[in-house]
Amino acid sequence: MVEIISAGFGGQGVLTAGLILAKIAINNGKNVTWIPSYGSEMRGGTANCNVKIDDQEIASPFVKNIDVLIAMNAPSVEKFENMIKPDGLLIVNSSMVKGKKYRDDIRIVKVPANDIAREVNNPKGLNITVLGAFAKATGIFDKDSFIEGIDGFFASKGIVNPANRLCFEKGYDLLDN
Amino acid sequence: MEYVLMKGNEALAEAAIRAGCRFFSGYPITPQSEILEYLSWRMDEVEGEFIQTESELAGINMLLGASAAGARVITSSSGPGFSLLQEGISYLVAADLPAVIVDVMRYGNGLGDIGQSQGDYWQLTRGGGHGDYRVIVLAPASVQENADLTYLAFDLSEKYRHPVLIASDAAIGQMVEKVVLPEMQEHDIDKFNWSIKGCKKGEEQRKITNLLYYMGNYDSFLIDKYKSMEGNEQRWESIYLEDAEVVLVSYGISSRVCKEAVKVARKQGIKLGLIRPITLWPFPIEAFKELSDKCKALMTVEMNILGQMVDDVVLAVNNAYPVYKYTTVKDVPETEIVIEKVKKIILDEEV
Numbered sequence A: 001m002v003e004i005i006s007a008g009f010g011g012q013g014v015l016t017a018g019l020i021l022a023k024i025a026i027n028n029g030k031n032v033t034w035i036p037s038y039g040s041e042m043r044g045g046t047a048n049c050n051v052k053i054d055d056q057e058i059a060s061p062f063v064k065n066i067d068v069l070i071a072m073n074a075p076s077v078e079k080f081e082n083m084i085k086p087d088g089l090l091i092v093n094s095s096m097v098k099g100k101k102y103r104d105d106i107r108i109v110k111v112p113a114n115d116i117a118r119e120v121n122n123p124k125g126l127n128i129t130v131l132g133a134f135a136k137a138t139g140i141f142d143k144d145s146f147i148e149g150i151d152g153f154f155a156s157k158g159i160v161n162p163a164n165r166l167c168f169e170k171g172y173d174l175l176d177n
Numbered sequence B: 001m002e003y004v005l006m007k008g009n010e011a012l013a014e015a016a017i018r019a020g021c022r023f024f025s026g027y028p029i030t031p032q033s034e035i036l037e038y039l040s041w042r043m044d045e046v047e048g049e050f051i052q053t054e055s056e057l058a059g060i061n062m063l064l065g066a067s068a069a070g071a072r073v074i075t076s077s078s079g080p081g082f083s084l085l086q087e088g089i090s091y092l093v094a095a096d097l098p099a100v101i102v103d104v105m106r107y108g109n110g111l112g113d114i115g116q117s118q119g120d121y122w123q124l125t126r127g128g129g130h131g132d133y134r135v136i137v138l139a140p141a142s143v144q145e146n147a148d149l150t151y152l153a154f155d156l157s158e159k160y161r162h163p164v165l166i167a168s169d170a171a172i173g174q175m176v177e178k179v180v181l182p183e184m185q186e187h188d189i190d191k192f193n194w195s196i197k198g199c200k201k202g203e204e205q206r207k208i209t210n211l212l213y214y215m216g217n218y219d220s221f222l223i224d225k226y227k228s229m230e231g232n233e234q235r236w237e238s239i240y241l242e243d244a245e246v247v248l249v250s251y252g253i254s255s256r257v258c259k260e261a262v263k264v265a266r267k268q269g270i271k272l273g274l275i276r277p278i279t280l281w282p283f284p285i286e287a288f289k290e291l292s293d294k295c296k297a298l299m300t301v302e303m304n305i306l307g308q309m310v311d312d313v314v315l316a317v318n319n320a321y322p323v324y325k326y327t328t329v330k331d332v333p334e335t336e337i338v339i340e341k342v343k344k345i346i347l348d349e350e351v
Helices: A014-027 A074-083 A113-119 A123-138 A143-155 A163-173 B008-018 B033-045 B056-068 B079-084 B086-094 B121-125 B143-160 B170-174 B218-232 B252-267 B285-290 B310-317 B335-346
Strands: A002-009 A031-036 A046-054 A066-071 A084-093 A107-111 B004-007 B023-026 B049-052 B073-077 B099-105 B136-138 B163-169 B176-179 B236-239 B246-249 B272-277 B279-281 B297-302 B323-327
Touching (some): A002 A014, A014 A031, A031 B170, A046 A074, A066 A074, A084 A123, A107 A123, A113 A123, A123 A163, B004 B008, B004 B143, B033 B049, B049 B056, B079 B086, B086 B163, B143 B163, B143 B176, B143 B218, B170 B252, B236 B285, B252 B297, B252 B335, B272 B285
Parallel strands (some): B023 B073, B073 B099, B246 B272
Antiparallel strands (some): B004 B176
16 A cells, blocks of 8 residues: 655645546556545645555545655645655655755655756646656656656646656656666 | 546546436535536536526426436535435425435534535435435445446436435545446436326326325335335445454445455454445345344444434344444544454453
8 A cells, every 4th residue: 555645735736646646556457546635725725635556445545644745835744744654755846845854764855846847848747747756766656657647647638748758757867776 | 347537426427427317407515516517518418408506495496397307317415405405305205206316425514514424324314304205325435336326326216216315425526536437328208107298289198296195095105115115225235244243334435444444353363344335225134134143243333423323223133232333523434443442342341
């Protein structure tokens, strides 16, 4: 079982990032649940989704102990860092979260997602950049299946955007082999 | 089989279309608004009618009209909106009309809140409106069952000329899982010998009104109708009843946790079993006949504080076993707590 929370401001694509992970998971024959945060959210406030991936049937869709936290802004780090399992992974958008001290019993991957997305002229692609880092850091599925999953997800919505691939690759290449 | 990823609410809406449903009238309310949102464009594609009404009251009454004309119809609501449908449901029952009505349960009394809940069990299973009725209630526990049971609901509703309710909840409605969608079928609006079409001169007049007013054998008609539903439509899933010392009884989102709890408990050598009612009414009393002489007690696990399903379990086992409950309000029940309570039951400690 891999338990993931993807969190950030509304508009940063955190729910989409979770849905793409769900898509990649079922393409790989896994069971998956995805559920959005569902409180009295406000425009411009934080949004998040819980994703669980498993070979077994999944009981509750709600994540209690996080394996991987994708945090696109500072409030998301504050809200969820404590729920990460020891040795878990925090992927943080370092374009927006700066000068922070993190727990020392978890692995931190910093992705300057806004900067990279802007660099390749694809400002909405920051979530895809983070998925690149996610793919490399977790190794949960192979790189090609991430690429197919991302392209397939957007193709099903009638969107073809080659710059997403650039974002993904740059995120992926941030980490050493 | 081709899997697609879908939200529970959307899978439910698509299954309705595939069951031949071509009429929706209702009003939005969280956490079921995706059903309206989806049907608002999907009904157009299949040349059905989608009406966002001025209130739930208008919605349920338009539904009655479309059902009287022979269409397959659906409406959906939650919380206070679902309460507003009750008068109309009573009228649908009175007029012997099919309809599928969805309650995506949210928690609380009054306005309550928008999170998942199983607090409408009594309202759903006892006949939430005035009068003397009960309706078939189907309780999905996954996005797949949201599709499958909605599809089935139309057939059952037509078979008995009786409303069928879907007892979903905010978690099942909001979550995305993989789902295999059912086959597309067409419904012939003119196939019934009872529906009204507008009376041309010389044709036999049909009317849709309360059966009570013109049916001579109304008592025996009702007795037979309910007996037939109770006899034929009990549905459930059970695991490990053959040797279970404690049996959980749970449906919907809570039953998923119970299934996990049974697996974990069995690994620890605890003989735990589960009955998952799929029909909340008729309550699957047949399932309880499978309990073995090793059974010591039962425990319902449900998302309401009163333990609303306990009554039905007590009746089903005819006081042969003690019935405990583990109830939660805002959070989905937890596997570890289920197992803790089961251990206490086995040791005869206070639960």
